[in-house]
Amino acid sequence: MVQLNADFGKSQRARLTCIQCHRRKIKGFADACTREDSSACQSPSVAAVIEDSELLPDSVHMLRRRVAELESELQHQVLKYRELIASRGGGPRGVVDVDTATPLQDDESDAATVLEFLAWGRNKKVDITDAPEYQSGPIQHCSNQGRPEPATYLVEASTRAQLDFLESLMPSPRHVELLVCYHHESLLWYHNSYSSEIFSDEFRTFKDKCTSMNLFEGLNFQWLALLFAIMAGSMTCAPSLTLEEWGFQDLEQPTLSLRWYEAAISCLNLSNYVEAHTIYSVQAIATLTISAHVIGKSNSQSVLLVAAGKIAQSLGLHRLGTDPPDMVIGDRRKREAGRRLFAQLCTQDWFQIPFSESYILDASFSHKIRPLNCNDEDMIDQPTSVPTQASYCNFRYEIAALMPQLLDASSKCNTLYTKYEQVLKFDDQMRKLATASIPTFLAKDAPIETQWPAYASWGRRSLTICAAHKVIMIHRKFISISFRNSAFAFTRQTCLAAAKTILKESLATNDSRGPVIWIEQAFSIAAAIIFGLDSAHRNPRETKYQEHRQLIVDTIGYLQGFRHSKIASRGAQILASLQRELEKVSIDDSRKRQHDENSEGVRAEKRSRLLDMESFVSGASRDFGVSPPATTSVEETNVAEERQIESFLDFLEPYSGFDGNYLWNN
Template structure:
């Protein structure tokens, strides 16, 4: 073999171009590293080898890979034999160990973290080994995995993702997308302002990442890597999290704050949308579906605060579903109690995992009224509630003290009731028994809010000057979200409540909730505070309920005109949010309803005395239909571009008002609308 190599070397001229340029058939200056590789960011991979060395290297590589594969097979086979032996011992334990087992103490929380994974591996050896063949791991120890705290530095590059295995067209496309990302990156001072604003003014609302960990990583990005998106070893999933944070800040900051940063009013909506898309681009470039890290989960969860305003509700629904599966792959649903001897840094990392998983669960459970299903079940999760602490010191605080986790922890407790309500109503076979469950969970939420609401969120508690600014912002959001959650509990019976006196409590409750939402939304707010999108979304929901109630009242009734005027005020309020997609759709939808009410009022005959109406009693007599709801929903959805014109058949136009899906009004605003950061407050409907 060596002789052949020598012959080849003598008979052929040595190749001077580098390996990278030779494989791609592009120009090379024949220096190592060459200028072409340096420009493409592949300087560290630039090398030269002659034909003989190349063939010898290929032969050696093949031989080495065969040897490694053979050794790996032998190792795995021996591991299977050892595990089977352990399983046999556990199945038939010796009698001499029985006395010891009877007096063995239960493992502590500290021991549980280390003992449980070993036992699981031993008992589930076949599954563990099968997962290895798929390129996956089972029972991942998230807290100890180095790829989840690498920050902006890419932890490792798989063989499939290495430059040698990347096609020319894919590499060219990736480079072009990185060029666009570079063009979207603002100055360093702007980056610092956006990150700082999100940490202090928005993170309390979703709690999807650790401000301390991210701030340290961000410092490395701007100092060590000079904020360069083309950096060879840059972790693009971490970069996705940075873009998600920037998106949230630009979307939720008040116009005055945006101008103070130096951005124009015209730039705000453009950059918000482009940065959202940049986040998704980074995720795709990093192959986040295949390569699972905590950063992709945090990026997706963080995007939720801006997605609906930007008209990205459908995209966000799919991203959240993928984030839930990735989180389970990382073992975030198995983060149990923290060992007592854990370092502060390790505790902070575990808490970051708990927090983002709690946010994913909350998002999943709050969308139940729209999808009638959920993906993340608490029955199969060992992750405990995140600690009420701040990132800086990780010191546990009383529940009455506001921390970065307080608001979201309380929201999580409320969200956990939603899958229970769905399961309870799914097992019922009549409207009567389903309604009993609705009333039961209505009562549960009120009691939970009364007994467990943190002091800083209670409307009747004085504000402590030492509390952070988000304490007052949280109270406003809480009042609005709480009222909306009551509406969601009663949603399935809202349409029936307009005509069936058995469900009159639902009508009174939803009307009171709608008025509460608009009262809080229309009240003066902190001009320096963030603009949280739920204020717009839930105001639309309130306007819908008031309009529907007006449609079921006679023209002479006082409440009809009162509720119609409140809906009109909601329209004027929503017009202020010029760049919000959900506010824009809400204005169109509520304006359609207002025109329909005006048309039906002018075409309806004067109300006749009760004694002349066919002798039927008032309780059994249904009100005349003022609004062809099914036709309205079809026309409105087409106008808003939510469904195609052929989505509704012509035969549905003549449906009776009692059979109409009233909750379809809310679906016109997009999936998951109104289910981010939702809380509940102790409000009692009149």
């Protein structure tokens, strides 16, 4: 190994030919060049050779260090193995009990994979506490790994144009600092995608750098993407009073939210993030979720989250074990930030299960990744009853972990009865989790202590809405059938109760200084949809029919108050269309009632067919410029109706919260 290190710099001979002849594979000296224009022949200069020798890829240094570590640890394990054999002298020579022998650690048994990954340009053994790309912060890390081929003039011109545009989007240093501080104090509790302490230190470096040279010269564009994501989240979620105090006009909010979101994506692309993996790109994507749905970027965000999950796994965030007790607080903070980030990605992935019937991140991570209940400042693990920056996300992570378990259990069942048993089982687990296991400061009826941070009350409101929505998601597959089959009446009652809880919290007076979180808009749409579908299966003369129709009207008015939110605008339009269809059904039913003296059950069945869900979905699809879900024309009436209702839910999901890809904006 020592010899390898010593001779590595001599492994490449200097070329004797000129550059052009070398490319044409003509051997000899530059003086003997056969080209007519010998003046065009260029031999590599000494400076160029020295420069090439100094630009050794970081992967080579990493390979040297890793091989040395593996050899050292392997020798240590061999000695321990021999000592174990010697201590078992009473048994047959050379025979060792495999169960009692000390196995080689993963580092040694995985050495072949580590080296193979390095050959691919990837590193399987990433340590986020000392990796150089994580130490650089906003400063660009000098590395050849993931670097594209030398840029042409057109590519350089395009890059320069992008940088000029990004520079024009950057507000004043004062505004940047206000946006960052607001995100740390009012939004980070909701997603925990990065460490406020670490980013604050890096942000100070960024401010010093911006005052001394060109804005983006030598910057780490993946870190810059995280900064734009933070600013986009603050601009999207800050209430109008706060924006006015900062000096932003009302019309600037939707424009800057969208442009800063797109700027973050541009920075990721400029950094070649799909090839050069760092934690900053994952943090940026996870942070963007809080603004993506309001500005109409739900589809883009769902794709980015999948990429972030794969990058996080390549960085080893899913393998962060228990920290040693003597670890310094700085390293512990970095590792804890990695755990929180990966838990956030798992939450995003698992909450989309009711829609996609699949998940990407292994469900076993819920038992392996356990972030601490601590604040970034002191990193002291607190009891669950003490509110910290991590408390809300940690509890939501436990709720999310139920979703893959429900999917796996239901997929093994072969009848509606056994599938519904699993739904009832996890409904019970969800209720217990939201009552008996909920931290005190998040419980709705518990008094709020004066020493608690402001986000304790915001988290209580948000969790009430989200927990109720997750109950609906657990029952989602049985919502349509519950309207016509009394065997599943519990689902109908449960979803109506959950929808009322959502609207009660959403429509209630909120803290004017608190952040505007997008789920309040999205999940209120989902709740109103439940009431609309229930009304379509009720007698218009019933009291509940009128109550539910009024709740839909109230929801439309609530959504219209969010003038700059795409999800609220689309939801209000869809609910207004649904309200008009229900009005038509009510008028037609009133006319027919005079000639129809059949039983109430027969009338209910006819009323359920008066609202043509398939036509309604097709019309709404055309209005929004998307393809409506296809349905067959030979299905039985009841099955067709069920499919139409599910198609309606599927169509509305990107905007109403029925789609798990858009359930959480962490």
